[in-house]
Structures are given as C-alpha cells and as structure tokens.
Amino acid sequence: MSFESLGLSHNIISSVKQLGYLKPFPIQEQAIPFILSGKDLMGIAQTGSGKTACFVMPILEKLQVEVVKRDRNIEILVLVPTRELAIQIDEVFRVFTTNLKREIKTMAVYGGVSINPQMKGMLGVEILTATPGRLLDLINSKALSISHIQHLVIDEADKMFQLGFEDELKQLLALMPKKKQTTLFSATLNDKIEEINQLLGIKPVVIEVASEEANIDHIDQIAYHVTAESKGPFLRYLIKENKMTQVLVFVSSTRTADKLVDKLLKNKIRAISIHGQKSQGSRRDHLDYFKKGDVQVLVATDLIGRGIHIDGLPVVINFELPRSPLDYVHRIGRTGRAHDVGTAITLLTDEDLHHFSVIQKKMGKTVTVKSTDEVNLHGY
Structure with missing residues (x-):
C-alpha cells in the first residue's frame, strides 16, 4: 500500500518522501482512512510503530484547507503524559507542515518551565500538544480556550491513568464540547482504557497492530x-x-x-x-x-x-x-x-x-x- 492510496494530498506526501519513508507503517495503513473520515478511533500500538505520524498527517490534511484563525480558541488538542512526549509530537507536526498550502501554528506546553512565554505564544495556535496540569494552568490564566475543540487526541492513554491524571482529565473534558472527533493511542488494551472510553462517552473503532521484530543479528x-x-x-x-x-x-x-x-x-x-x-x-x-x-x-x-x-x-x-x-x-x-x-x-x-x-x-x-x-x- 502507498501513502497516496490512504487519501493524503500531494502536500503531505511530499513531506513524507522528504523524510525518506517509502511506505506506510501498518498502524498508518489502517488508522489514517478512519481519522480522515472523522470517526473516533482507538489505536493499540507500541512506541516507535509510526503512530504519531498516524494522527499528524490526517489532522494537517484537514487543517490546510481551512481559514486561518487568529484567536486563542484551540481547534486540535493532543494530550500527553510527559514533557518529553509533548516536545517530540510538536516536532513531528512542524516537520510535516513544510509543504502545506498555508502556515499552521503549532505549540507544545508543559510544566517545569516558565508559563509566561507559553501564555504569550498562544495567540493563533491551531494545534496544541500539552500535558494536563500545565494546560489547566493556562486555561485558568485565560490564555486559551478549549471550548471549540474539533479533534482531541490522547497519546499514551494507558499512562494517563497510570500516572494519576484522572482528575485533570475529567476537568479538561468538562470544558470541551461533547461533539468532537477523538483519537486515542495506547500500548495495551486494558480496563483503564475502557474507563477512558466511558469517560469520553465514545465507542471508537479499535485497531490493534503487533510490533514488528527487526533483524539485528548482523x-x-x-x-x-x-x-x-x-x-x-x-x-x-x-x-x-x-x-x-x-x-x-x-x-x-x-x-x-x-x-x-x-x-x-x-x-x-x-x-x-x-x-x-x-x-x-x-x-x-x-x-x-x-x-x-x-x-x-x-x-x-x-x-x-x-x-x-x-x-x-x-x-x-x-x-x-x-x-x-x-x-x-x-x-x-x-x-x-x-x-x-x-x-x-x-x-x-x-x-x-x-x-x-x-x-x-x-x-x-x-x-x-x-x-x-x-x-x-x-x-x-
């Protein structure tokens, strides 16, 4: 299967080829068409399976044809459990914006650093990757609003519960519209993931991809x-x-x-x-x-x-x-x-x-x- 067959435009595929990827990863083959069609999705895949680009590409595909908004209403929110993951995902978004029809502003916010630069940089952000605690701080400071979220992504959803983010997650969900597209990724399918789905009030399409074993004998x-x-x-x-x-x-x-x-x-x-x-x-x-x-x-x-x-x-x-x-x-x-x-x-x-x-x-x-x-x- 090729990237073209997934329904992605030339602009996105140009970035894919410049990165050197020859064909989609299994999780991308299965998940991208569902995400493009607007369906809620739960992807079960290990870190390193290509899951980040799996949601980055279809999100950018949709946004590149929309009118630019210059306010503090976030349209796309990616929730992650750690600062390192927030930085990494934002970097992926930036790489794939190279050849788009228009500029799309992305940003990563997380704790452990000063909140002031994050507050000042929020104007015009369309895709925000955030850890729950810092996101709540920014919302309480009136730096942004998530009341107009169109697409919520929760990456490493299993870790969200393992690391004790239940309360923050409930507070954030209460501030979002009920009608939105939701995409979740987890390394395992377990009871905690079912709890998140119930909390979100969704019945997502579930895709599970086994990790590939690389040959490192040489x-x-x-x-x-x-x-x-x-x-x-x-x-x-x-x-x-x-x-x-x-x-x-x-x-x-x-x-x-x-x-x-x-x-x-x-x-x-x-x-x-x-x-x-x-x-x-x-x-x-x-x-x-x-x-x-x-x-x-x-x-x-x-x-x-x-x-x-x-x-x-x-x-x-x-x-x-x-x-x-x-x-x-x-x-x-x-x-x-x-x-x-x-x-x-x-x-x-x-x-x-x-x-x-x-x-x-x-x-x-x-x-x-x-x-x-x-x-x-x-x-x-």
Missing part, C-alpha cells in the same frame, strides 16, 4: 559506562581513535543535537545535525553532505533518524537512550542493513543502566557494558 552491539561529564569527551575519543569516517549519532532532543555538533566542530570533527527544527532544504542538504562523506558525523533525533537510509553505514552511536526499546532497535537498524555487518555503540551513565537492562530484555539480546575508567580522555 549488528555488533557494544556499550560503554561513562559519567555525565565524560560522555562528550569519550564520544570524541571513539571517533578519533577509531578513525571513524561516517557515524550516525542519536540524541533525544534538538537542543542536544545542536550543542553536540558545536562541541564536535570545536574539536575539529566535521559534524552537522538534522532534526525537526531545521528547514526541509537544510535537512536534505545535510543528509547529502553526510552520504557523500563531506562530514564525518551526522547527529540526529529519532524523528528524522527513522527516515535515514544509508547503504553500508558502518557505525551508529546512541549518545542518549531513546524512550522505548523499539526506538532503540530502529536506531541501531540504520547499520547492518542488507546483511552487512554494522556496529552499534551506546553510551550509558548510571541513570541509564536500568533502562538499558529493560531494552536488552525486550530485545532478547545481552550487550556487554565496558568500563571506561582506564581511558585517558586528556585532550578530548
């Missing part, structure tokens, strides 16, 4: 135990001592990507970054530079990294761990393709060790974690 996996302070110098040590000429480095945020590139350049390592905050032209050019060998290191976030296909890529380095084991598999799967032997290196601080043990368990493989205590990082 990838040599190595992990190094580092301190937070030595992680940057050790990365530079690995690149220089092993004379790496082409290495893809994964990080968790656009900010880290740009900061890491600055450090690499200052240490005479040719590096560039690629992420959702860069223009489509910049992303394309940077990927071309990397493929041609004009730069040694390409630093990428998961969003862009999943669409990168480079024949014979020898090394992938996880500078930071991804949120899910499936994302980890997708990352390291950029190397060792077509039965080539590839190397995947992961840098772990003390805080990463437990999460990495979960990744290994889910992956069904044990990765040796090597000490770096004896490595002399002077000059790196």
Whole structure:
C-alpha cells in the first residue's frame, strides 16, 4: 500500500518522501482512512510503530484547507503524559507542515518551565500538544480556550491513568464540547482504557497492530559506562581513535543535537545535525553532505533518524537512550542493513543502566557494558 492510496494530498506526501519513508507503517495503513473520515478511533500500538505520524498527517490534511484563525480558541488538542512526549509530537507536526498550502501554528506546553512565554505564544495556535496540569494552568490564566475543540487526541492513554491524571482529565473534558472527533493511542488494551472510553462517552473503532521484530543479528552491539561529564569527551575519543569516517549519532532532543555538533566542530570533527527544527532544504542538504562523506558525523533525533537510509553505514552511536526499546532497535537498524555487518555503540551513565537492562530484555539480546575508567580522555 502507498501513502497516496490512504487519501493524503500531494502536500503531505511530499513531506513524507522528504523524510525518506517509502511506505506506510501498518498502524498508518489502517488508522489514517478512519481519522480522515472523522470517526473516533482507538489505536493499540507500541512506541516507535509510526503512530504519531498516524494522527499528524490526517489532522494537517484537514487543517490546510481551512481559514486561518487568529484567536486563542484551540481547534486540535493532543494530550500527553510527559514533557518529553509533548516536545517530540510538536516536532513531528512542524516537520510535516513544510509543504502545506498555508502556515499552521503549532505549540507544545508543559510544566517545569516558565508559563509566561507559553501564555504569550498562544495567540493563533491551531494545534496544541500539552500535558494536563500545565494546560489547566493556562486555561485558568485565560490564555486559551478549549471550548471549540474539533479533534482531541490522547497519546499514551494507558499512562494517563497510570500516572494519576484522572482528575485533570475529567476537568479538561468538562470544558470541551461533547461533539468532537477523538483519537486515542495506547500500548495495551486494558480496563483503564475502557474507563477512558466511558469517560469520553465514545465507542471508537479499535485497531490493534503487533510490533514488528527487526533483524539485528548482523549488528555488533557494544556499550560503554561513562559519567555525565565524560560522555562528550569519550564520544570524541571513539571517533578519533577509531578513525571513524561516517557515524550516525542519536540524541533525544534538538537542543542536544545542536550543542553536540558545536562541541564536535570545536574539536575539529566535521559534524552537522538534522532534526525537526531545521528547514526541509537544510535537512536534505545535510543528509547529502553526510552520504557523500563531506562530514564525518551526522547527529540526529529519532524523528528524522527513522527516515535515514544509508547503504553500508558502518557505525551508529546512541549518545542518549531513546524512550522505548523499539526506538532503540530502529536506531541501531540504520547499520547492518542488507546483511552487512554494522556496529552499534551506546553510551550509558548510571541513570541509564536500568533502562538499558529493560531494552536488552525486550530485545532478547545481552550487550556487554565496558568500563571506561582506564581511558585517558586528556585532550578530548
């Protein structure tokens, strides 16, 4: 099945192709037509299954033909349990707006940072991704209204209840119109999800997609135990001592990507970054530079990294761990393709060790974690 057959316009498909995706993920094949038709939907799919683009594409498809609104009434609301997920989803929306017929303003809001810039930036926002607590704060401050919501998305709905968001969710739903399209995604179908459906008063179409198992048998996996302070110098040590000429480095945020590139350049390592905050032209050019060998290191976030296909890529380095084991598999799967032997290196601080043990368990493989205590990082 092609993206064209899902009912998406050329504008959306242009962004899809620029990201390097060749065909829809299973969850996208099944869910996008239902979302485009306006039906309520419950998608059961693991993180890393393509579910974010699954709702991003049809939402933007509909909005691009609507009249621009310059007020504080939010039309599309995406509720998420964590700050990290809010940032990630907003980044996906921004990437897919590149080729649309008109500009669509998106924004992510979450706690832990000053509320004032979020209040000031709310005018004209059409798609808001938010954590429940901060959204309520903004509503109480009269910074926005959700009384005109047309489409509500709840991502990681199971975690909403696990993390104790029931009260906030009830307060928010009471402020929304009863008539709206609702799309939910969850890793599992359980009693808590049924509670949410009852709370929402919907009987959604349910789509469940099993996770795909990637073949990572041709990838040599190595992990190094580092301190937070030595992680940057050790990365530079690995690149220089092993004379790496082409290495893809994964990080968790656009900010880290740009900061890491600055450090690499200052240490005479040719590096560039690629992420959702860069223009489509910049992303394309940077990927071309990397493929041609004009730069040694390409630093990428998961969003862009999943669409990168480079024949014979020898090394992938996880500078930071991804949120899910499936994302980890997708990352390291950029190397060792077509039965080539590839190397995947992961840098772990003390805080990463437990999460990495979960990744290994889910992956069904044990990765040796090597000490770096004896490595002399002077000059790196």
